[in-house]
Amino acid sequence: MVDVKPLLRADGLTRRFGGLTAVSQVSLDLHIGEVHAVIGTNGAGKSTLINMLSGEMPASSGTIALDGHDIGTWPQPKRARAGIGRSYQRTTIFPSFSVLENCRLSAQAAQPRAWAVWQSAQQCAHSTLAARAALDAAGLSNEPHRPAGLLSHGGQRQLEIAMCLATNPRVLLLDEPLAGMGAEETERMLGLLAELKRSHAVLLVEHDMDAVFRIADRITVMVNGTVIASDVPERIRTNPEVLVAYLGEAH
16 A cells, blocks of 8 residues: 655756756655656666765755655765665675675664674674565575675675665665566566565666566656656556657657
């Protein structure tokens, strides 16, 4: 069931780089129980949008609210501690560390314990429990001690989401989690996203249109930094502007 009240709301987000406007007046809501996909060709402003929402890049103008609180001036670490997690286009795991150690590092980063400087990380019960719970949620609980670099590409993308989950987020900003996956890995990831949306608000940036139309509850379409449509998948599929600008159809 979708929460009526948005957990994360962006209103009029704009990002300028000198004379170039990368994102212009973008507004969207993210709800628990919903996968909100953002699609568009390369250069449409999708990753810039995620960077602004996560706090890795300041907006030139516009507002961002988390649970009704203005977070537009908050730095990325503060937003992460408040419950905004994200994944990246490129794999960001530590390949020589075990799957569990990757997740434990993420959990520790979310809850730093400066007073326990002499304690071994492996003895931190809180971060270990958080890491194991994240691996279980991401479907990786059966191989916690395997070196992360030995996972398949799909497994590594699952691990990235597990690392994100270890920080205990409420909002998930996922930047192309299906990139480079085969059919079987894609099915596994779609099943994971369907499960995660039950307890998270999910923003999905993705180029796999078949997957997007299968998993998304709402789709926002961006072209040259602006939103040309935002609606349920059935209406986006038949929207004339989307067909011309994104899907390349003239009818």
